[in-house]
Each structure stands twice: as structure tokens, then as C-alpha cells.
Amino acid sequence: MVQAILRRPAVETTTGLxxxxxxxxxxxxxxxxxxxxxxxxxxxxxxxxxxxxxxQDWISGRIEASRQAA
Incomplete structure (x- = not known):
């Protein structure tokens, strides 16, 4: 399995941080x-x-946590 590496600008775009x-x-x-x-x-x-x-796993975890808090 090939794993992609994101540079910081891509992490910024992906996470919104x-x-x-x-x-x-x-x-x-x-x-x-x-x-x-x-x-x-x-x-x-x-x-x-x-x-x-x-x-992506971190983002999924954040989404799941926000759903459980609601």
C-alpha cells in the first residue's frame, strides 16, 4: 500500500487549520x-x-466526537 505524504500547505487545506x-x-x-x-x-x-x-483519521475522529457531543 502506498502512503501519501502531505506537506504543510496541504495539511492546512485539508484540516482548515x-x-x-x-x-x-x-x-x-x-x-x-x-x-x-x-x-x-x-x-x-x-x-x-x-x-x-x-x-484523515484525525478529521474523522473530530467529526465523530462532534456528533457524540450533540
Missing amino acids: SRSAIYDRINPKSPYFDPTFPHPIRLGGNSVGWLESEV
Whole structure:
């Protein structure tokens, strides 16, 4: 199975989150830290990406959580 890697602009578009919101979600020191948000994968140097499947799973989890809260 081929897994697609999303770069940050694609993660922004897919999740609707801004750059700073994405990095807040993965920073344990941030008040907006979300341990369920997918961690980036180092691609080399300062380059990172996210597995598309993990991003989609996170979105699905958020949708499910909002349905249960309603």
C-alpha cells in the first residue's frame, strides 16, 4: 500500500487549520496541544510532512466526537 505524504500547505487545506494552529496542536507546551493530532514525519533537513491517512483519521475522529457531543 502506498502512503501519501502531505506537506504543510496541504495539511492546512485539508484540516482548515492555520500554520500556527497546526504547530500548536503538536507542541506539548502549547495550551492548544492535541495529543490525537498526527505527528509530522521528518523528510530531511527542515522538511516535514504528515501521512495523509493519519490526517484523515484525525478529521474523522473530530467529526465523530462532534456528533457524540450533540
